[in-house]
Amino acid sequence: LAPAATAPVSFVAAAAATTSEYGKKNPFPAETIDSVVLNGEGTSKETLHLEFSLTGSGLAYEPGDALAVLPVNAPDTVKAIIQASKLTGNEDVEVKNVGRKLLADALREDFDITAISRAVLTKLAEAADSATLRELLAEGAKERLKEYNQGREIVDAILDFAPNGLSAEALAGIFRKLPPRLYSIASSPLAHEDEVHLTVAAVRYETHGRKRKGVCSTYLADLVKAGDPVQVFVQPNKNFRLPADGSTPVIMVGPGTGVAPFRAFVEHRAALGSTGKSWLFFGDQHYTYDFLYQLEWQDFLKEGALTRLDVAFSRDQPEKVYVQD
Numbered sequence: 001l002a003p004a005a006t007a008p009v010s011f012v013a014a015a016a017a018t019t020s021e022y023g024k025k026n027p028f029p030a031e032t033i034d035s036v037v038l039n040g041e042g043t044s045k046e047t048l049h050l051e052f053s054l055t056g057s058g059l060a061y062e063p064g065d066a067l068a069v070l071p072v073n074a075p076d077t078v079k080a081i082i083q084a085s086k087l088t089g090n091e092d093v094e095v096k097n098v099g100r101k102l103l104a105d106a107l108r109e110d111f112d113i114t115a116i117s118r119a120v121l122t123k124l125a126e127a128a129d130s131a132t133l134r135e136l137l138a139e140g141a142k143e144r145l146k147e148y149n150q151g152r153e154i155v156d157a158i159l160d161f162a163p164n165g166l167s168a169e170a171l172a173g174i175f176r177k178l179p180p181r182l183y184s185i186a187s188s189p190l191a192h193e194d195e196v197h198l199t200v201a202a203v204r205y206e207t208h209g210r211k212r213k214g215v216c217s218t219y220l221a222d223l224v225k226a227g228d229p230v231q232v233f234v235q236p237n238k239n240f241r242l243p244a245d246g247s248t249p250v251i252m253v254g255p256g257t258g259v260a261p262f263r264a265f266v267e268h269r270a271a272l273g274s275t276g277k278s279w280l281f282f283g284d285q286h287y288t289y290d291f292l293y294q295l296e297w298q299d300f301l302k303e304g305a306l307t308r309l310d311v312a313f314s315r316d317q318p319e320k321v322y323v324q325d
Contacts, residue, residue: 028231030229035226041289043289046202048199055194061185062241063185063188064237069182072219073178074213077113085165087171095110109178111178114153114212121157124162127170180233181216184257186260188264188265188268191271204218250279266305279308282309287313
């Protein structure tokens, strides 16, 4: 690929600070408008297009921004932690900045009960009084610890190092707060008034004989239906913006769900009537199943909002081909 002629790059200013009462400290319960699987039948992937209503939120965003989603943990993940700890889930525990609540509810709503780390294991070693785990956390055992953490989650550590179980308070004490997940926004506010769209790949895999899943991606895939509220706030990204000059050409490279912000970019330029050329590279596994937003891209090409589209489907020929090729 020959280098494109250089063009002056400038960035539009971030959206003016909103006076909304909703934000990071007070997420907005956005109603789910729609949830659609984008992949065709026969695919090995599960990519969702999600639409949420921002009506009444006062939240504003620009293409390039991210949407933070506060998930809840899956029922089977909560159950596994409770069983591994030899508890019932009906115990009462203290949750920082929240108060007392049932253990099962706290595990579902408040705690990160999957991600393993040195900090979590250190607290577990103390709670379980495990000499074996203390040895693994010793300064000279860094490689062994790294190897242990690979592909494991907190439930594995509880089973391995707290075979007699834990008290409810001790269990609650090892977790950090459940953090929000950030997803690139896949819509332009000019094209979808009072809405925000996401493109999310559901993460599912198996390690050490146990099925695993992405906390937020499978929350959105399995637990969220049309009409359900999802806790969200906007995370601005001032360093990822369309050029302020609409005549500036842009090249966008977005494999898989990485194409999400470029859907927002193309929609935005189409709504503004921008004249600058736009060239999109998209890649995924199979043309037949995994060409995300195919009809939309074809419409944008016909309308001239997208000047050129190059695609790479890695599994459609003997030798894998990717966007960088």
